[in-house]
Amino acid sequence: MSCWYFESHFPSSCSVMDSLFPSVTSIQLLIFLQIPHLATGQFTIHTPDNIVIGVTGEDAILPCYLSSPRVPLSTAVHWTLARPLESIEVTSYNGGTQTERQGEGYQGRTEFFTSQLSKGNLALKLRNIQVTDKGKYACQVDVSDWHGEAYIELDVTAPYRILPSNPVIGVIGADIILPCQLSVTKLTGSFKVQWQLFRPSVLIHEVSYNGGNQTETQGERHQGRTELSITEMTQGNLSLKLKHVQISDKAEYVCSLDSGSWYDETVIELDVTGRFKILPLSNPVIRAIGEDVILPCQLSATIIPASITVQWILIQPSRKPVKIVYKGRFSKDQQDERSWGGMELFSTEWTKGNMSLKLNNVQLPDRGKYVCSVAAGDWYDKAAIELEVTATGNRDMENSEEVAKVTGKPQL
Numbered sequence: 001m002s003c004w005y006f007e008s009h010f011p012s013s014c015s016v017m018d019s020l021f022p023s024v025t026s027i028q029l030l031i032f033l034q035i036p037h038l039a040t041g042q043f044t045i046h047t048p049d050n051i052v053i054g055v056t057g058e059d060a061i062l063p064c065y066l067s068s069p070r071v072p073l074s075t076a077v078h079w080t081l082a083r084p085l086e087s088i089e090v091t092s093y094n095g096g097t098q099t100e101r102q103g104e105g106y107q108g109r110t111e112f113f114t115s116q117l118s119k120g121n122l123a124l125k126l127r128n129i130q131v132t133d134k135g136k137y138a139c140q141v142d143v144s145d146w147h148g149e150a151y152i153e154l155d156v157t158a159p160y161r162i163l164p165s166n167p168v169i170g171v172i173g174a175d176i177i178l179p180c181q182l183s184v185t186k187l188t189g190s191f192k193v194q195w196q197l198f199r200p201s202v203l204i205h206e207v208s209y210n211g212g213n214q215t216e217t218q219g220e221r222h223q224g225r226t227e228l229s230i231t232e233m234t235q236g237n238l239s240l241k242l243k244h245v246q247i248s249d250k251a252e253y254v255c256s257l258d259s260g261s262w263y264d265e266t267v268i269e270l271d272v273t274g275r276f277k278i279l280p281l282s283n284p285v286i287r288a289i290g291e292d293v294i295l296p297c298q299l300s301a302t303i304i305p306a307s308i309t310v311q312w313i314l315i316q317p318s319r320k321p322v323k324i325v326y327k328g329r330f331s332k333d334q335q336d337e338r339s340w341g342g343m344e345l346f347s348t349e350w351t352k353g354n355m356s357l358k359l360n361n362v363q364l365p366d367r368g369k370y371v372c373s374v375a376a377g378d379w380y381d382k383a384a385i386e387l388e389v390t391a392t393g394n395r396d397m398e399n400s401e402e403v404a405k406v407t408g409k410p411q412l
Contacts, residue, residue, distance in 0.1 A: 169377030299353030
């Protein structure tokens with residue numbers, strides 16, 4: 001063969017090259033030298049050591065990275081799922097032809113990040129994962145005559161979360177259920193359910209479950225006063241029964257679930273009230289047009305929670321009952337209902353049990369039966385009072401005396 005190239009660059013090398021490449025022309029050799037060749041040691045394939053946790057119905061990304069100064073576009077990637085007796089083809093990508101082949105059962109469910117293959121990102125995106133996708137996956141890579149593979153574990157869990165809960169009101173001396181409900185109705189495997197006070201963090205009740213085995217711990221402060229049901233928990237109900245509610249039980253409680261691969265928690269607020277009833281009302285209340293009137297509603301309780309619900313309802317013949325609900329203020333619709341005069345609830349007096357309603361500038365449409373209803377958790381009471389409005393009459397003195405009696409303030 002001609003060796004002018006080597007004579008000009010590497011003297012005395014012709015004989016060596018002729019012995020190595022007896023039938024290769026100079027042009028062929030130059031072409032060969034200009035093609036980048038990849039040594040076996042140029043590549044390292046990486047997958048994370050930790051298990052990838054996926055949720056049924058969602059997508060999961062199985063990372064696989066090829067470290068190299070340059071990854072050829074002709075790189076081929078092959079993903080398989082290892083089973084005890086077989087290897088299931090998931091998907092493969094041929095960089096040379098830029099084609100993807102998906103295995104049976106994976107059609108439309110796999111995706112490569114093709115724009116990042118040249119940077120070594122060989123990760124697989126698996127859509128709509130199911131429990132059957134759980135297992136060990138092999139990321140196999142071929143570059144020219146180099147082959148490498150690495151493994152990654154995918155675990156699949158059922159999606160769940162603890163649903164939010166409204167504040168709960170307990171009655172002194174009674175039992176109460178603190179609700180904690182999962183978004184699923186079946187809980188399997190190992191898990192730990194824990195109830196504790198939010199501030200300060202104090203353990204109330206804990207159950208660790210592992211198949212047929214369980215351990216249960218009650219906090220010292222609530223010893224003998226709490227219950228958790230394993231049967232209910234496996235059906236997604238983590239609610240805590242608190243017996244013989246006390247005023248000191250008023251607090252925020254944390255319900256948490258830890259299954260090893262999944263964790264969630266929620267905070268439940270417990271308010272506490274004494275047993276109460278609405279004191280008897282004097283019927284009827286009579287007022288003249290244009291006067292103000294206070295419709296009394298007084299509770300007998302001495303312990304009243306701030307979260308108590310108060311509602312007044314006006315009942316009139318041949319008319320749909322009108323609800324008067326107070327949530328920090330009266331709604332615009334309620335104000336429009338009595339466009340001729342305002343309304344007032346003595347919210348600052350609620351802690352004293354005063355749920356009375358004041359109507360300003362009463363008119364004939366205000367006549368009717370007014371029902372005062374009060375609710376606190378499962379405790380409820382109501383009472384009715386009749387309002388009569390007359391066209392004439394002067395009852396200022398009587399009205400002033402009633403206002404003073406209800407509000408505790410003398411009227412001038």
